[in-house]
Amino acid sequence: MTAAPGHGPEGALPDGAPAAVPGVDLDTVFRSLFGAYPDALLVVDPAGTIVLANPAAAGLLGYGPAELAGLPVDALVPDAIRPRHAAYRDAYGHKPRPRPMGNAMDLVAKRRDGSEVMVEIALSPLQNQGLPYVVAAIRGIGAYPRVRQALQRARYSEQLARVGRTAVDSRDLAHLLAQVPQAMVDALQVEAAALCLLQPGRPGGRVLAAGAAAQGLSAGLGDGHPAGLDPQGLGARAIAAGHAVIVDDLRAEPPGAWTALALAEGHRSALAVPLFDHGAASGALVAVASQRQRFGADEARFLDSLSSLVSTSLQRAHSEEQLLHAQRLESVGQLTGGIAHDFNNLLTVIQGNLQVLEDLPAVAGDPVAPQLLGAAMRASRRGAELTGKLLAFSRRQRLQPTQVRVAPLLESLADMLRRTLDQRILIDVQVDAGCPDVLADAGQLESSLLNIAINARDAMPDGGRLSFGGRWCAALPPGVDGPAEAEQGYVALSVADSGSGMTEAVRERVFEPFFTTKEAGRGTGLGLSSVYGFVKQSRGAVALDSVPGRGTTVALYLPAVAAPEREAAPAEDGAPRALPPGLKVLLVEDDAEVRQVVQAFLRQLGAEVTACVSGEQALAALAGERPQDLLLSDIALGAGMRGTELAVRAVQQRPGLRVLLMSGFSHELLEGDGEATLGHRLLPKPFDREALAQAVAATLAAR
Numbered sequence: 001m002t003a004a005p006g007h008g009p010e011g012a013l014p015d016g017a018p019a020a021v022p023g024v025d026l027d028t029v030f031r032s033l034f035g036a037y038p039d040a041l042l043v044v045d046p047a048g049t050i051v052l053a054n055p056a057a058a059g060l061l062g063y064g065p066a067e068l069a070g071l072p073v074d075a076l077v078p079d080a081i082r083p084r085h086a087a088y089r090d091a092y093g094h095k096p097r098p099r100p101m102g103n104a105m106d107l108v109a110k111r112r113d114g115s116e117v118m119v120e121i122a123l124s125p126l127q128n129q130g131l132p133y134v135v136a137a138i139r140g141i142g143a144y145p146r147v148r149q150a151l152q153r154a155r156y157s158e159q160l161a162r163v164g165r166t167a168v169d170s171r172d173l174a175h176l177l178a179q180v181p182q183a184m185v186d187a188l189q190v191e192a193a194a195l196c197l198l199q200p201g202r203p204g205g206r207v208l209a210a211g212a213a214a215q216g217l218s219a220g221l222g223d224g225h226p227a228g229l230d231p232q233g234l235g236a237r238a239i240a241a242g243h244a245v246i247v248d249d250l251r252a253e254p255p256g257a258w259t260a261l262a263l264a265e266g267h268r269s270a271l272a273v274p275l276f277d278h279g280a281a282s283g284a285l286v287a288v289a290s291q292r293q294r295f296g297a298d299e300a301r302f303l304d305s306l307s308s309l310v311s312t313s314l315q316r317a318h319s320e321e322q323l324l325h326a327q328r329l330e331s332v333g334q335l336t337g338g339i340a341h342d343f344n345n346l347l348t349v350i351q352g353n354l355q356v357l358e359d360l361p362a363v364a365g366d367p368v369a370p371q372l373l374g375a376a377m378r379a380s381r382r383g384a385e386l387t388g389k390l391l392a393f394s395r396r397q398r399l400q401p402t403q404v405r406v407a408p409l410l411e412s413l414a415d416m417l418r419r420t421l422d423q424r425i426l427i428d429v430q431v432d433a434g435c436p437d438v439l440a441d442a443g444q445l446e447s448s449l450l451n452i453a454i455n456a457r458d459a460m461p462d463g464g465r466l467s468f469g470g471r472w473c474a475a476l477p478p479g480v481d482g483p484a485e486a487e488q489g490y491v492a493l494s495v496a497d498s499g500s501g502m503t504e505a506v507r508e509r510v511f512e513p514f515f516t517t518k519e520a521g522r523g524t525g526l527g528l529s530s531v532y533g534f535v536k537q538s539r540g541a542v543a544l545d546s547v548p549g550r551g552t553t554v555a556l557y558l559p560a561v562a563a564p565e566r567e568a569a570p571a572e573d574g575a576p577r578a579l580p581p582g583l584k585v586l587l588v589e590d591d592a593e594v595r596q597v598v599q600a601f602l603r604q605l606g607a608e609v610t611a612c613v614s615g616e617q618a619l620a621a622l623a624g625e626r627p628q629d630l631l632l633s634d635i636a637l638g639a640g641m642r643g644t645e646l647a648v649r650a651v652q653q654r655p656g657l658r659v660l661l662m663s664g665f666s667h668e669l670l671e672g673d674g675e676a677t678l679g680h681r682l683l684p685k686p687f688d689r690e691a692l693a694q695a696v697a698a699t700l701a702a703r
Contacts, residue, residue: 191289277311409445491559588632
């Protein structure tokens with residue numbers, strides 16, 4: 001290196017230079033120091049041209065040993081910031097000053113191939129030595145642990161934010177799940193990743209199936225692949241452990257299908273974390289890399305965060321699906337409840353007129369008429385059963401919950417079915433010791449279990465096994481939609497069969513009214529929908545698990561009873577009861593045809609009837625001098641006063657008056673009428689003369 005202008009006398013050093021040691025060639029020392037310095041050094045003239053560059057600069061920036069000299073320094077600046085750099089260099093030239101490294105500025109240098117490298121730069125002007133140059137010392141910091149860690153965390157944050165935005169903006173769960181593996185690959189900078197979800201319905205229980213995959217890992221985790229059944233698979237191990245599982249070297253793992261496939265694809269290390277849904281494992285995130293010991297605590301924490309985000313999205317999608325299903329069923333329930341109310345009025349008219357015809361001498365003497373009337377009566381009774389199922393589905397029936405013993409109920413039902421079902425169907429009952437009683441309407445509960453058993457029979461045309469079960473559980477299982485937790489827990493009543501099972505499409509619609517897979521004429525589609533309505537109205541829940549070719553299990557979760565057992569009230573024998581002669585009845589019914597039928601029934605029973613169309617008209621009649629023994633009123637009386645309000649005001653006006661309410665839509669008693677129904681019996685429509693007589697007699701006999 002030759003002396004530059006501005007040096008003093010020969011052998012003298014510029015001001016500020018270190019003192020010379022006799023016998024040392026400073027020129028050689030400075031040349032050696034410039035070449036051996038580990039940081040990149042560039043000497044730049046006032047025009048911004050590189051005058052000198054050391055080998056470290058060429059290596060850092062990707063140039064040959066002599067290629068940097070003569071280049072403008074702007075060639076090393078990324079295109080996006082080049083205008084700003086030119087302005088900064090011009091300002092620095094007017095007021096040069098030392099600027100050390102470590103000033104917390106994020107700087108980037110452009111390499112010869114166009115790539116970029118993070119750097120720190122120190123500037124040292126040489127003007128005070130009389131040299132019109134600036135020395136730039138450049139240090140690549142991309143390999144620094146703290147920088148590498150910061151970049152890594154930035155990638156993690158970026159990918160979490162991207163998946164989070166998708167979770168918020170998109171309502172398509174499949175679209176979100178498809179993005180997750182690629183986000184794992186981009187953030188972790190590994191070769192492959194997969195998202196796996198647990199699915200029921202495989203031999204041996206719940207197994208892993210790939211919900212989405214990136215860059216080839218699906219071959220080792222794919223749905224239906226033998227590796228999916230491998231209990232040593234990494235996703236299965238993470239689920240079993242309940243936390244992250246890291247494998248530093250797959251070659252040291254026990255042999256298994258999943259490990260063999262991963263090694264065959266060139267992977268050497270792996271990481272998996274479980275997914276959770278309401279506390280229960282629902283799947284796993286799996287990543288693999290070609291390097292050994294590629295994964296550590298930071299990577300596991302990132303996947304844990306991503307797992308929480310995916311789990312939240314899965315739970316939200318599940319909740320939205322349940323809400324939409326409940327809203328759909330509620331809408332249909334409101335419609336069917338209204339239809340049932342009107343239909344019950346029609347059936348009351350039909351059954352009443354048929355019964356009146358049946359008593360006519362001309363009909364009794366005709367050889368054909370009684371058979372025709374009998375067929376019509378049977379059809380009307382089937383219609384009444386159908387509306388009963390509609391009311392059960394829409395949760396608009398009047399339930400009478402009592403304490404029901406589980407074991408005797410299931411044994412009685414199983415005994416009846418053994419005598420009536422195909423002998424090739426084996427029936428067994430398994431009730432846990434100490435299983436508590438259940439609080440439910442005994443008749444509706446037995447009918448619900450029978451409905452499920454009939455469906456099970458139809459799913460086993462060649463025979464099979466039908467199992468009834470009863471057990472206590474403290475709370476509803478994860479994923480089962482139900483009311484607030486019962487104080488004494490739940491009793492799970494299950495009906496399991498070994499039949500044909502259901503596809504996913506059928507499972508999604510199985511509780512919808514009028515949906516059936518049976519051939520025309522063999523089913524109404526109201527069996528399981530009425531079960532659903534009954535259980536929901538009983539403050540319980542329904543769970544269904546079905547696998548095509550392996551059978552179906554339906555579980556009813558009903559509130560358990562811890563109180564001591566109570567004797568059931570003796571059932572009425574159904575025999576008609578005699579009414580007091582001259583019984584005076586105030587009948588209130590807005591439907592003219594129903595009013596005419598009920599009036600005819602009462603007169604046949606020996607009662608004196610005063611018929612009214614509205615509650616207002618009935619109150620006016622009560623204000624008169626004519627005495628009344630019984631008020632028989634429909635609940636829904638058109639646009640006027642409701643029957644429940646009429647009952648309260650009538651009793652206030654006539655304290656000794658007895659009240660019997662009737663309705664084809666008994667939900668009206670359950671909501672909106674408050675205490676107005678306390679102490680009043682309900683006669684559901686449709687009813688015949690005998691049922692009316694029983695209800696009137698019971699009302700008169702009640703305290």
